[in-house]
Amino acid sequence: MIKNTILTTLLVFTVLPALGQNNVTIEGRIKDLPAGQTVYLTSFSASTKDSAVTTSGRFTISTHVKQGDANVYILQIGRAYNRDNGTAVYLDEGKVRINGNGPGFRDAKATGTTALKDYNSFYAEMEKVPQLQRRKELHEKSGKLSTKDSVAYRALQLELRRMWEAELAFTINWVKDHPSSPISAYQIRTLGSDIKLAEKEALYNSLDGSARNNMPAKELAKEFRSAKAAVIGKAAPIFTQNDTLGKAVSLADFKGKYVLVDFWASWCVPCRAENPHVVKAFKQYQSKNFTVLGVAFERPEDKDKWMKAIHDDKLTWTHVSDLSYGDNAAGELYGIRSIPANVLIGPDGVILDKNLRGEKLFMKLKELLGPVSIEE
Numbered sequence: 001m002i003k004n005t006i007l008t009t010l011l012v013f014t015v016l017p018a019l020g021q022n023n024v025t026i027e028g029r030i031k032d033l034p035a036g037q038t039v040y041l042t043s044f045s046a047s048t049k050d051s052a053v054t055t056s057g058r059f060t061i062s063t064h065v066k067q068g069d070a071n072v073y074i075l076q077i078g079r080a081y082n083r084d085n086g087t088a089v090y091l092d093e094g095k096v097r098i099n100g101n102g103p104g105f106r107d108a109k110a111t112g113t114t115a116l117k118d119y120n121s122f123y124a125e126m127e128k129v130p131q132l133q134r135r136k137e138l139h140e141k142s143g144k145l146s147t148k149d150s151v152a153y154r155a156l157q158l159e160l161r162r163m164w165e166a167e168l169a170f171t172i173n174w175v176k177d178h179p180s181s182p183i184s185a186y187q188i189r190t191l192g193s194d195i196k197l198a199e200k201e202a203l204y205n206s207l208d209g210s211a212r213n214n215m216p217a218k219e220l221a222k223e224f225r226s227a228k229a230a231v232i233g234k235a236a237p238i239f240t241q242n243d244t245l246g247k248a249v250s251l252a253d254f255k256g257k258y259v260l261v262d263f264w265a266s267w268c269v270p271c272r273a274e275n276p277h278v279v280k281a282f283k284q285y286q287s288k289n290f291t292v293l294g295v296a297f298e299r300p301e302d303k304d305k306w307m308k309a310i311h312d313d314k315l316t317w318t319h320v321s322d323l324s325y326g327d328n329a330a331g332e333l334y335g336i337r338s339i340p341a342n343v344l345i346g347p348d349g350v351i352l353d354k355n356l357r358g359e360k361l362f363m364k365l366k367e368l369l370g371p372v373s374i375e376e
Contacts, residue, residue, distance in 0.1 A: 021064065022062040022063055022064050023064055023065060023093045023094075024062070024063050024064065024065050024091050024092075024093060024094065024095075024096065025060065025061070025062050025094075025095045025096065026041070026059075026060065026061040026062075026063070026075070026089070026091075026096045026098065027058075027059075027060050027095065027096070027097050027098070028054075028058060028059040028060070028061075028075075028097075028098045028099075028108075029057060029058055029097070029098070029099045029100075030057060030058075030059075030098070030099070030100045030101075030102055030104070030105065030108060031057060031100065031101045031102045032057065032102045032103070033054055033056070033057045033058070033059075033077075033102065033104070034054065034056070035054055035055050035056045036053060036054065037053070037054045037077055037078060038051055038052070038053055038054075038077075038078060039051060039052050039053075039054060039059045039061065039075060039076070039077055040074075040075070040076050040077075040078075040079070041061055041063060041073055041074070041075055042073065042074045042076065043071070043073060043074070044072070044073075044074065044325070044326045049063060049073065050062075050063040054077075063091075065091050065092055065093065067213075068213050068214065068215075068218070069214070069215050070090065070091060070092035070093075070115065070182060070213075070214040070215060071090070071091065071186075071214060071215035071216060072088050072089065072090050072091075072186055072216070073088070073089055073090075073091050074086055074087070074088055074089075075087050075088075075089055075098070075105065077104055077105065079301070083106070083140070084103050084104035084105065084106045085104040085105060086104075086105060087105035087108050087110070089110040089116070090110075090113075090115050090116055090119045090182075090183065090186065092113060092115050092182070092214070093113075094112060094113040095112050095113075096110055096111070096112045096113065096116065097110070097111050097112045098110045099111075115181070115182050115183060118178065118181045118182070118183040119183050119186075122174055122183055122187065125170075125174065126167070126170055126174075129166060129170050131162060131163060131166035132163060132166055132167060132170065134163070135163060135167070138156070138159060138160060138163055139269060141156065142156055142160060142269050142272075142273065157273055160270075160273060164194065164270070168191065168194050168195065171187050171190070171191060172191075172195070172203065174187065175187055175188055175203055175206075175207075176203070176206065178211075179206055179207050179208050179211060180207075180208045180210055180211050181211055182210070182211050182213070182214045182216075182217075184207055184211050185204070185207060185211055185212060185214055185216040185217040185220060186214075186216040188200060188203050188204055188207075188216070188220060189216045189219060189220055189223075189337055189338070190338060191338070192337060192338025192339065192341065193336075193338065193339075193340070193341040193354070193355040193357075197224070197227050197335075200220075201224050204217070204220050204221075204224070219337060220337070222332075222335075223335040223336075223337045224335070225335075226332060226333060226334060226335035227334070227335030228335075229333075229335075230333065230334045230335060230343070230351060231351065232351050232352065232353060232354060233350065233351065234350065234351060235349050235350055235351075236251065236261075236343065236345045236349055236350065236351050237251075237333045237334065238250060238251050238252050239251055239329060239330040239333055241295070241320035241321060241322045241329070241330060242320060242321070242322070243318060243319060243320050244303075244306070244307055244310070244319055249293075249318060249320050251293065251345075252349075254291065254293060254345075255347065255348075255349050256289075256347050257289050257290065257291050257347055258285075258288075258289055258290040258291070258344070258345070258346060258347060258352075258365075258368065258369065259290075259291050259292070259293055259344075259345050260278070260281070260290070260291075260292045260293070260342050260343070260344050260345075260356070260361070261293050261295060261330075261334075261342060261343045261344075261345065262278055262292055262293065262294050262295065262340070262342045263295050263297065263328075263330075263331055263334075263336045263339045263340065263341045263342060264294060264295070264296060264297070264339055264340050265296050265297040265298055265306075265339060266296070266298065266302065266305045266306045266308070266309035267298075267302070267305070268297070268339050268340065270339075270340055271339055271340040272309070272313065274340045274357055274358070275313040275315060276313075277357070277358055277361060277362075278292060278315070278361070279313065279314055279315065279316075280362075281361050281362060281365060282316070282317060284362075284365075284372045285365050285369055285372065288369040288370070288372075289347070289369070290365065290369060291317055291318075292315075292317040292318075293317065293318050293319075293320065294310075294315060294317060294318065294319040294320070295319075295320055295321065295328065295330050295331065296319060296320070296321040296328075297321070297324075297325055297326060297328050297331060297339055298321050298323050298325065299323060299325045300323045303323065306319075306321065340357065341354075341355055342354070342355060342356060342357075342361075344356060344364065346368075352364075352368070
């Protein structure tokens with residue numbers, strides 16, 4: 001009996017360290033990368049998973065990804081983000097090699113696992129789509145242009161909309177053609193509110209079991225559960241978050257009004273593109289018992305950027321955030337996994353509609369509150 005107990009104890013202490021052993025190695029080879037810089041490995045919620053200090057042109061990170069928790073992570077040089085010092089990489093078990101000619105991670109490529117082969121294939125095939133060949137250029141141009149009502153910015157929106165539609169169609173078709181790839185679950189998750197929830201869930205259900213054994217698939221399942229708790233025709237889930245001055249604001253404070261809960265972020269290019277439409281709707285209908293509650297997916301260190309975006313885009317309604325980035329609690333409550341997204345709630349606290357972007361928002365408000373004069 002004692003012998004068996006000792007044997008069991010030895011087995012436990014032998015197995016436990018193995019469970020926590022690092023099973024992912026990232027080897028970076030970036031031309032002209034200076035020595036002494038810190039490369040951080042973070043999740044999309046901005047929590048740091050691991051880090052390493054560079055030697056000349058090189059870095060190595062050893063980390064652990066639990067079985068079933070494979071996901072896309074961010075590698076970033078230093079804490080201050082810019083387009084050249086960060087790159088996304090899908091991590092499951094195995095060795096990952098990242099090679100690039102600099103500066104930083106610009107155009108760097110990660111290889112080494114089957115999942116990364118699929119990840120790279122997705123974007124390589126996307127670049128061959130005629131409507132998407134200017135994708136990077138348009139994103140960069142949109143990010144540089146002011147979100148004020150400039151002629152150049154407005155002219156760019158139609159081209160961006162066509163690009164997003166082509167990207168959506170490509171992604172759906174790619175997922176249908178790759179039901180066994182874990183990258184399919186990740187790409188479904190990126191679709192956000194550009195696709196109806198039922199269509200997104202149908203795509204998810206078409207995946208093989210092997211494609212669902214990762215964190216994006218788990219988050220999709222959670223999104224579907226949350227979204228079914230926040231459906232049109234049911235009472236809107238109540239949440240409370242702090243405004244820009246640190247004062248607690250509850251959704252319950254808006255009962256008796258039509259309120260558009262607008263999920264967005266200062267760093268989100270499509271959100272900033274959508275803001276002029278929301279501003280116009282607010283100005284036209286605020287005298288008709290309508291208002292907006294902005295919920296921002298921001299990091300703690302980006303609070304100043306959030307407040308600047310509010311000022312620059314002239315968003316003169318109430319704004320809140322728990323500064324939890326992609327893990328925003330209100331977003332979790334409503335099943336929001338990508339932005340921009342919104343929910344329209346009636347004076348009685350019941351959800352009236354969702355994802356009203358562009359002209360759809362004006363059409364819905366006209367239906368509920370009537371037309372407005374040109375002066376309004």
